Amino acid sequence: MTVSWLDLERYVAGDLEPERRRRVETALSADPALRARLAGIEADDRPIPPLPGLVGDGPLPPDSGAPLPEPHGEGTVIPLRRRPVGVAVSVLLAAAVALAVIPLREPGLSNDGRLLWPASSTTWKGGELSLRLDRERQGRVRADAARFQDGDRFVVRLTCPAGRRSWDARVFQGGRRYAPLPVDGPVDCGNAVRLPGAFAPTGADAVTVCVAVGAAAETGALDGAREELADVDGVVCARLEPGG
């Protein structure tokens, strides 16, 4: 068996399926050069450069516009919308969506009571602008979830006045900010329109998801945001608490 650099990297990461792992170990036991390569990987403790925007030291740099490869065979991209979800779950989701009552939440408050985030529902351009997070956990879907655990996946549903609108989204957690959803064009606004993509929060800190619509999206209202988004016209946020 040929053992590639990729095999060795995945072996070190504990990312190989058992049969392939055994074959790599067999090859390692017979090949000193391969063992030397493995040792080189394991001994490489050079720091990785921080990624701006993920560690709170500035905004995430702009997209380069360079293409990304399409997924084939082994190298896969698994957006939530392509995951197999059973018929029963789909029915449950449809029922949940149909029955969902979107509560007006209070804006997020800091420990000293300072307003941090806009509400998850507001009035905008004469209509309703609101945000709802639907959670999938072990094949079960809950509309308008407020809590998360590791392994949960969330889709974002936006209600906005009819029309094609620019949009943008950010997730804020523990001083970090990231763009969780692929913004690939305007959204056709309506009632609880699902935004493309999904995200899977982890960690012990609460998560705040904000969506900007219209001019707020076009002017990058979320790009410089930390904690002073309250009352920004065209921005709504929803909060997820860890646990439960």
Next chain:
Amino acid sequence: MDPQQLYTRNAPALLRKCERMLGNRADAEDIVQQLFVDLIRRGRTDVDLPYLYRAATHRCLNRIRDRRRRRELLDRHGEGLLWREPPRIDDRLLSMEMVARLVDRLDERGGEVFALHFVDGIDQGEVAAMIGTSRRTVVKHVARIRRLARELS
């Protein structure tokens, strides 16, 4: 996966991979950072290491092909010198200069086969599966790369 986790888990392997292709750490860091920025910006964070290997391969090849930056790349590396884990074609070790000349003569798919098979050591069947083509096509690319390497050396 959380973007920070995605980055910290996979960036070291990709940095090593790009360093092997480009012969220096600085260019590898540039490419890997921008790759993760693009992935995060586009919400594509549910990706695995084989996919990231391919994505990094494309970008390293583009860096090698970029004639405006080639002088800088060769200078950083030390033109004609061999680096710690140089690519090889059979028993022939390749200098950065040689890699650049070879990549110039290959189309996009050929460059990808060169990087995955000859630099990363992935066998031909796996390369075919990774890039979504037939093994027969990969075999043809490999034969052409060997022929070009002989001509250029």
